[in-house]
Amino acid sequence: MATSFKAVHYQVNNEAPVRRDFYRIWLILQKGVLQLENGGKKVQQPALIYLPPLAACSFVPAGRQRNGYWCIFTKELMDDHTRRLFPTTTQIFYPEDQALKRIRFYFDQLVQAYHSDDMHRFDSACKLIGLLMHETSLLQVQNATDRLKSRFINLLEKQYPVVDPGMPLKLRKPADFAAELGVHVNHLNAVIQQTTGKTTGQMIAERMVSESVALLRYSDWPVGDIAYSLGFEYANHFTAFFKKHMGETPGAMRK
Template identity: 35%
Template sequence: MKTEGLKEFYEHKMQPLPENMNATAGHFNIFRIEDCLSGTTTIQYARRDYYKITLIRGVNRYHYADKSIEVDGTSMIFFNPKVPYTWEHISGEATGYFCIFTEPFFTEKLRGSLQELPMFAIGGKPSYILSQADEEAIVAVFEKMLTEIRSDYAFKYDLLRSYLNELIHLALKTEPASNLYDHPNANTRITSVFRELLERQFPIETPQQRFTMKSARSFAESLAVHVNHLNRAVKATTGKTTTAIISERLVAEAKALLRHTDWNVAEISNSLGFEEASHFNNFFRKHTSLTPSRYRTV
C-alpha cells in the first residue's frame, strides 16, 4: 500500500513545490477543492504522511481502512497519517476547502499532541456534519487562511497556526461537551496505551511488513503489567476482551488489504502474522463468515 508524501501530493495536484516544504517548523498549505479536482473526483486509497482537514459540500463517500462514511450535505472531515483512506464524490457540486499540515507545524508553539484530539484519535470520530451557522463560521476561517497564506506578513504562519486551532475547536463545539473527553482512571489509561501500541503496528504497507504482537500476553509484557491486569482493565473499559480487540483490528486490516491491494492471500496472511495461509483463512472465516478470496469478490 502506497504512502503519499508531500512531494507526491504536489506532483499529483500539478503544483510547484512550496518554498517552506522542508521547513524545520513543519509544513502548512490551504486550497479550494474546486481548484484541485483536475477532472477527477476520486483519489487513490493510500496512507498520507501529513494531516488534512476538509470542508466539503454535496454527497461524498470516504473509505477509512475497512470502514465507509457517506455524508450528504456540508461536512468537515479530519484525516490523519495513521489511517489510509480514499474519497469519492457521489453527487452535487464538489466545492469547499482543505488544508494540509505536518505535526511539527501544529506542535511547534502549542502544547499537547494531535492524537489527544477526538477527531485525530485512533477510533475517534473523523466526520462532523455542519449546520448552516457552523458552515458559515468555518468557511470564514478557511477564507482568512487563504488570504493569509498569500500575504507577506512576517508572522503569517503563527497566525495560520491559530486559525488551524480555531478550525479544530469549531468542529469540537458541534458536539456536546460531555461527549468529547473521558475522565481517565487507571483502567482507561492502560486501555488507551494498549490501543496505541496496537495501532502503531498498522497500517500494513508492504508484504514484507509483519504484525508480530498478536496475543494479550505479548502486549502485557511490552506494557510491563501482568496479563490478567491488562485483561481486566480492557474488559472494564470496553466491555470486550483484549483478544477480541486484537482480532477486530486484524480483521479490519485484512479487509482493507483484500479490498485495496493486489497482494495474494498468502502475502496478506504472512504480513498479518499467520504462519500458514490456512490459519488465516480459518481466522477470517470465523469472524466474517467468508473466506478471504470470497470476501474479495463480493
C-alpha cells in the first residue's frame, strides 16, 4: 500500500476523511460533539484524538466554522516503535498550555511537509508523527496521575461523615490508603504532592480536622468518643493533634 498522509486545517463543508483502513489523528480546537461507536461525547476544550483502523468517528461542530487539524496516513508512515505506541482503540486526550502549543506546532509542520516538494517530506512526516505519539505518552502519564489523585480523594471522602463513635476510621495513614489503592506509598505521595501541592499526610489530616470540628460543634459525643471514632486510641493524642492544627483544644472549641 502506498504511503499517504494529509494534515490540513478544517474547512467549511470539507469533512475529515472517514476511510476506516487508515490511521487518523485529529486535533479539535472548537466545541462540538464527537460521534463515536458507543454514542456522542461533548467536546468543550481542545481535544487530541487517535483513531486506529476500523474505528468509526465523526465530529459535529457547535458552529459553522471548523477549527482544528486532521491527519490520515497508512502504517508505512510509522516506524515499529511508533506503531506499537499507537492506541488500538479510540483515545481522547485534552492537552493544555505548553503541550497544546507543541502539538499544534507538529501539525503545522505536517501541513508544511504535505505541501512541500521535498523528496524527504515523508521522512519528516514520520518523525513528526513519532513526536505526536511521544506527546501522547506524556498525556497518558498525566491521565494516570489524575486518576490516582481522584481515587485517593474519593477514598478519603468515603470515610466521612463519621456516624458511629463505635466504628473508628480504618484508613488514617498514607500507607493505609496506598495499600487500599494498590500502589506503593512513595508513588501515592509523589502524585498527591505533584497534583495538589500538599503531602498525602496533610490531605488526610486536614479532612480529619474538618470532621473533628463538625463533631465538636454539632454532636453531643464526648471528646473521648470523637477521638476514638477518628482512630485515636487515647483522647490526649487527639487533643494534641487538634491543638496542633486549630490552635486550641477540643474542649475550648466546644465552650
